[in-house]
Amino acid sequence: MATGIxxxxxxxxxxxAIFRLTWKTLLLAIAALVVLLSVIRVxxxxxxxxxxxxxxxxxxxxxxxxxxxxxxxxxxxAGVVNIGLEGxxxxxxxxxxxxxxxxxxxxxGVVAGLVGGAVGxxxxxxxxxxxxxxxxxxxxxxxxLGLGVTQYLSKQIxxxxxxxxxxxxxxxxxxxxxxxxxxxxxxxxxxxxxxxxLSDLAGxxxxxxxxxxxxxxxxxxxxxxxxxxxxxxxxxxxLRSCGERPVAAESLGVNVYKYKYIxxxxxxxxxxxxxxxxxxxxxxxxxxxxTAGRGFIGLAAMIFGNWRPGxxxxxxxxxxxxxALQLRGGGLSVHALLLxxxxxxxxxxxxxxxxxxVRPAAIAGVMAALVLVYYLVTDTIPQEFTQFTPHLxxxxxxxxxxxxxxxxxxxxxxxxxxxxx
Amino acid sequence: xxxxxxxxxxxxLMTSALLTISAAACGGGxxxxxxxxxxxxxxxxxxxxxxxxxxxGGRGDQSFNDAAARGLDKAKSELKVEGKELxxxxxxxxxxxxxxxxxxxxGGYNPIIGIxxxxxxxxxKVAKEFPNVKFAIVDDAGAQAPNISNLTFAEHxxxxxxxxxxxxxxKKNSVGFVGGVKVPLIAKFEAGFLAGAKxxxxxxxxxxxxLTNPPDMTGFNDPAKGQVAAKxxxxxxxxxVYHAAGGSGGGVFKAAKxxxxxxxxxxxxxALTADAAVKDVIITSMVKRVDVAVFDFLKSFTDxxxxxxxxxxxxxxxxxxxxxxxxxxxxxxxxxxxxKQKIISGEIKVSAKTGA
Numbered sequence: 020m021a022t023g024i025x026x027x028x029x030x031x032x033x034x035x036a037i038f039r040l041t042w043k044t045l046l047l048a049i050a051a052l053v054v055l056l057s058v059i060r061v062x063x064x065x066x067x068x069x070x071x072x073x074x075x076x077x078x079x080x081x082x083x084x085x086x087x088x089x090x091x092x093x094x095x096x097a098g099v100v101n102i103g104l105e106g107x108x109x110x111x112x113x114x115x116x117x118x119x120x121x122x123x124x125x126x127x128g129v130v131a132g133l134v135g136g137a138v139g140x141x142x143x144x145x146x147x148x149x150x151x152x153x154x155x156x157x158x159x160x161x162x163x164l165g166l167g168v169t170q171y172l173s174k175q176i177x178x179x180x181x182x183x184x185x186x187x188x189x190x191x192x193x194x195x196x197x198x199x200x201x202x203x204x205x206x207x208x209x210x211x212x213x214x215x216x217l218s219d220l221a222g223x224x225x226x227x228x229x230x231x232x233x234x235x236x237x238x239x240x241x242x243x244x245x246x247x248x249x250x251x252x253x254x255x256x257x258l259r260s261c262g263e264r265p266v267a268a269e270s271l272g273v274n275v276y277k278y279k280y281i282x283x284x285x286x287x288x289x290x291x292x293x294x295x296x297x298x299x300x301x302x303x304x305x306x307x308x309x310t311a312g313r314g315f316i317g318l319a320a321m322i323f324g325n326w327r328p329g330x331x332x333x334x335x336x337x338x339x340x341x342x343a344l345q346l347r348g349g350g351l352s353v354h355a356l357l358l359x360x361x362x363x364x365x366x367x368x369x370x371x372x373x374x375x376x377v378r379p380a381a382i383a384g385v386m387a388a389l390v391l392v393y394y395l396v397t398d399t400i401p402q403e404f405t406q407f408t409p410h411l412x413x414x415x416x417x418x419x420x421x422x423x424x425x426x427x428x429x430x431x432x433x434x435x436x437x438x439x440x
Numbered sequence: 441x442x443x444x445x446x447x448x449x450x451x452x453l454m455t456s457a458l459l460t461i462s463a464a465a466c467g468g469g470x471x472x473x474x475x476x477x478x479x480x481x482x483x484x485x486x487x488x489x490x491x492x493x494x495x496x497g498g499r500g501d502q503s504f505n506d507a508a509a510r511g512l513d514k515a516k517s518e519l520k521v522e523g524k525e526l527x528x529x530x531x532x533x534x535x536x537x538x539x540x541x542x543x544x545x546x547g548g549y550n551p552i553i554g555i556x557x558x559x560x561x562x563x564x565k566v567a568k569e570f571p572n573v574k575f576a577i578v579d580d581a582g583a584q585a586p587n588i589s590n591l592t593f594a595e596h597x598x599x600x601x602x603x604x605x606x607x608x609x610x611k612k613n614s615v616g617f618v619g620g621v622k623v624p625l626i627a628k629f630e631a632g633f634l635a636g637a638k639x640x641x642x643x644x645x646x647x648x649x650x651l652t653n654p655p656d657m658t659g660f661n662d663p664a665k666g667q668v669a670a671k672x673x674x675x676x677x678x679x680x681v682y683h684a685a686g687g688s689g690g691g692v693f694k695a696a697k698x699x700x701x702x703x704x705x706x707x708x709x710x711a712l713t714a715d716a717a718v719k720d721v722i723i724t725s726m727v728k729r730v731d732v733a734v735f736d737f738l739k740s741f742t743d744x745x746x747x748x749x750x751x752x753x754x755x756x757x758x759x760x761x762x763x764x765x766x767x768x769x770x771x772x773x774x775x776x777x778x779x780k781q782k783i784i785s786g787e788i789k790v791s792a793k794t795g796a
Contacts, residue, residue: 178500186498297664302691347676348676403653
């Protein structure tokens with residue numbers, strides 16, 4: 020009883036402080052960011068930071084991470100921590116590649132990737148929900164299993180195929196890429212003139228609407244769809260109640276086990292889709308170990324996004340963007356990004372200062388000064404550091420935002436049916 | 441309370457990420473060690489039982505490991521040796537590599553060949569335990585013992601030639617290099633490539649990008665990243681991209697194909713081995729004759745003339761070369777061959793280090 024009151028009280032307090040994110044403020048924030056990037060681009064001459072190529076690459080790199088994050092969201096909203104996303108993703112890459120090659124149809128691969136990931140999810144659900152195994156242990160086991168199973172299957176199946184081997188699949192047929200008709204030419208020429216704001220907008224639009232894989236569109240649509248299902252339907256409310264207070268949900272007649280099962284299987288399917296995207300669209304081939312930790316990064320993106328679809332999309336986009344920048348010839352662009360960091364830190368300083376919070380303001384101010392000094396005394400950033408950029412940015416934002424994060428109350432807690440009585 | 445939870449979750453996340461990465465290799469080493477009858481060190485002559493330990497990728501990677509496999513296959517048919525092949529998995533530890541070599545040595549395999557610099561420390565250790573077994577390591581000169589032969593290549597010399605080819609073929613006067621992981625070995629490719637390009641065109645624009653830094657070796661296995669990096673260079677004006685990125689190279693070829701650019705393959709003649717859809721963008725490859733080195737070593741073993749220590753397979757020894765499959769470099773072949781002769785004669789010295 021006591022805890023119930025406490026939870027309620029803690030929930031009330033931040034309500035007043037947090038401003039509600041509306042469409043208007045969101046659009047304003049995006050517009051402000053574009054203007055800021057544009058200003059920085061003009062000052063630094065790092066034209067790649069808003070180019071169409073960067074945006075396109077950023078989306079391609081963000082989608083697998085976002086899908087893994089979405090997988091994490093579904094499971095954790097129902098109270099099951101899913102650290103096995105990486106393993107489920109591996110299953111997705113393998114089955115996606117296999118079916119894509121076997122049936123000479125990439126969409127068969129997409130379906131198989133979904134199913135492969137879902138099987139991993141089912142296993143996780145069986146262990147955690149039915150048998151009450153610790154979520155972390157089951158997840159780690161699935162990661163190891165995912166690798167072992169895919170290695171075994173590759174040896175059995177891909178070695179016999181033309182162009183395949185023990186660690187890679189034959190080339191997978193690609194998925195159609197679509198563009199909004201008639202915009203590529205004009206936008207691309209506008210982009211090349213490097214006009215303030217106009218060229219940046221052209222670059223961003225070109226990245227978003229030219230040569231986009233159909234699967235990318237499907238994947239992006241899954242994010243609002245997940246929001247709708249989880250937050251705007253009775254099904255979603257019940258599912259989330261299992262993650263917040265399964266005992267209460269049970270007392271109201273919700274079949275908690277069933278909802279947890281559904282959530283974790285969907286979670287695996289999402290991770291599997293991310294894997295299938297990686298092998299079919301992003302690489303065109305399966306290679307052992309190609310997930311390279313993206314499942315874990317997806318989980319981090321979800322935490323970054325405060326267990327919300329919009330937030331995790333932002334986290335994945337941020338990661339994809341910084342990764343694209345550094346991979347596309349890093350030094351100069353990432354160096355320019357430092358200036359963005361300076362501006363944002365100064366903004367934080369001013370904001371904290373107006374609220375008379377001296378210490379946070381001072382810390383942000385000093386950091387801004389340090390970054391600015393580093394920016395001024397260097398011309399570029401060594402590659403060893405640029406490769407760390409995505410991780411560093413995520414770490415920074417996480418550490419700044421960690422106080423405000425709220426995970427589902429019963430996340431990771433083992434629940435047994437009838438434990439109330 | 442809640443913050444604790446978040447922190448705990450974060451900790452759990454990190455721990456299990458680490459666990460997975462280190463446990464990732466468990467699946468790989470479990471190849472069947474069926475030929476159990478250990479008859480100690482079979483000395484010389486035909487019928488030797490060769491143990492071959494591949495690097496990540498293994499037989500079928502259409503590149504580095506496949507070249508080693510060709511050498512073994514040739515030895516199997518010409519020297520009548522038997523072979524046992526084991527392969528490494530991504531993210532495995534040195535202990536697992538040691539175990540693999542030990543498994544081969546205990547199984548009576550002699551000689552034992554480690555493919556790739558990753559076997560350096562494990563081989564140094566295991567070679568001491570089996571002084572009667574001959575070991576050979578490809579791509580590494582660091583592992584020193586009386587029973588280790590180091591088969592290394594002058595990658596910078598071969599890369600110099602394809603660098604020159606790239607500069608000569610480039611219409612936009614801009615070329616790029618994509619490295620898989622920033623390790624000293626791959627830096628040799630970079631150094632040679634840049635030197636070669638600058639040798640034929642002083643003002644050429646070059647760009648260099650590595651996919652990951654050690655200890656993160658995933659850069660050799662991530663075609664998605666290879667494609668993004670190469671596309672970045674092509675968007676930035678490069679029209680010939682050379683890769684030394686193992687399995688990520690497929691992404692480089694894809695980017696070249698989509699960006700109407702040219703690409704240069706590595707290790708094997710990739711115009712023969714790569715995916716049919718992208719073969720036509722590969723103008724040449726820096727061929728590293730791992731097969732020659734492996735075969736030579738096995739031959740010396742059957743002749744009982746194995747020498748410990750480093751043997752460098754350079755241009756002169758035919759250890760590295762450029763390929764002409766597809767006829768895309770025919771018109772500049774004379775120039776390339778002239779450079780090749782100059783390197784062989786010592787008139788051009790190619791440095792193995794960047795910035796020289």
